[in-house]
Amino acid sequence: MAEYTPLMSAPQDDDEIETKKQVEELSPRYVLLFSVLVALMAIAAAAAFHLSVLGATHETPRLLRPKDIEATLRMAHPSPNLEKGHAIMVNKKFKFPRMMFPMFIVRANAAAPDELYKSGASVVLSPTDSMIYHWRTNSTWPKCYLTAWVSSSEELSAGHKGYTSDGDVTALEIWNLSTPENRKSLETMSWNARPARVSLLGTVNFTSREAQNRLGYLDAQEISAPTPRFDCLGDTKITVEVVCKACRLEFDQVFSMPPLGFELMQLA
Ligand SMILES: *[C@@H]1O[C@H](CO)[C@@H](O)[C@H](O)[C@H]1NC(C)=O
Ligand SMILES: *[C@@H]1O[C@H](CO)[C@@H](O)[C@H](O)[C@H]1NC(C)=O
Ligand SMILES: *[C@@H]1O[C@H](CO)[C@@H](O)[C@H](O)[C@H]1NC(C)=O
Numbered sequence: 001m002a003e004y005t006p007l008m009s010a011p012q013d014d015d016e017i018e019t020k021k022q023v024e025e026l027s028p029r030y031v032l033l034f035s036v037l038v039a040l041m042a043i044a045a046a047a048a049f050h051l052s053v054l055g056a057t058h059e060t061p062r063l064l065r066p067k068d069i070e071a072t073l074r075m076a077h078p079s080p081n082l083e084k085g086h087a088i089m090v091n092k093k094f095k096f097p098r099m100m101f102p103m104f105i106v107r108a109n110a111a112a113p114d115e116l117y118k119s120g121a122s123v124v125l126s127p128t129d130s131m132i133y134h135w136r137t138n139s140t141w142p143k144c145y146l147t148a149w150v151s152s153s154e155e156l157s158a159g160h161k162g163y164t165s166d167g168d169v170t171a172l173e174i175w176n177l178s179t180p181e182n183r184k185s186l187e188t189m190s191w192n193a194r195p196a197r198v199s200l201l202g203t204v205n206f207t208s209r210e211a212q213n214r215l216g217y218l219d220a221q222e223i224s225a226p227t228p229r230f231d232c233l234g235d236t237k238i239t240v241e242v243v244c245k246a247c248r249l250e251f252d253q254v255f256s257m258p259p260l261g262f263e264l265m266q267l268a
Helices: 013-025 026-049 051-057 066-076 079-091 153-158 211-216
Strands: 098-100 103-111 123-124 130-138 144-149 163-167 172-177 197-205 234-243 247-254 261-268
Touching: 051 153, 098 130, 103 123, 123 130, 130 261, 144 197, 197 234
Parallel strands: none
Antiparallel strands: 098 261, 103 130, 123 247, 130 234, 144 261, 163 247, 172 197, 172 234
């Protein structure tokens, strides 16, 4: 079952404990709603998710094609059959990808290169604004990928979320940055002080997951070449810069369902 995981399970220092506190403050009712939504997301994740990965983690009599799974999911949707659909997945020992919420989300503004921005929910991308993201994981799941996760407009409006965009947001660049020794330096940052770019990992498509899933050729679309997946077994830190060369995109990335934003997905 997919989880939306904000941090590694054993807090290491203050900033992680703070994040944990925020999570613990969620009310039981909210948590219940959250788990229902997570279940829905798990189904969506499975649909979006390429079976070669699933196939590699367990033995099936034959490798299911994406269309087969889609058919199963269509049957499992909406709710009366949701449990049944989930049972099928569990039965087949599918492990859903785990979504990791970033630890830092910081703006870097080339138009005000020395202005300091604090890590927070506000995401602003433009030809002069990049966003720096940092994730940390420590798990036995060996592979990760980055993705732009945009829930359907119905889900977003039900969750009082949304975004504004202008221009082409279908190929946002993701650059790998060197992770500074002192992670605190990521908490408040300026354009001039941001970590150096190491390499272009690929691009992500900031459009509705639902619409992408409907297109066969985009089935299981994740970050595009050159680095679709990377190793993330054990303690792993990754810092990236999201760049939008000819567009504007603004939204708040908050730790709640439905997901909206740039996410690290971890695979069993
Ligand atoms: C990562 O997890 C393993 C197993 O739970 C633990 O032994 C190790 O200390 C953790 N590493 C860090 C840096 O937290
Ligand atoms: C990103 O760059 C760092 C520093 O060079 C490197 O250790 C890491 O493996 C790179 N990550 C990916 C996913 O390429
Ligand atoms: C991005 O996804 C949309 C569907 O939401 C699709 O129409 C479009 O072709 C995709 N673009 C790229 C570059 O993959």
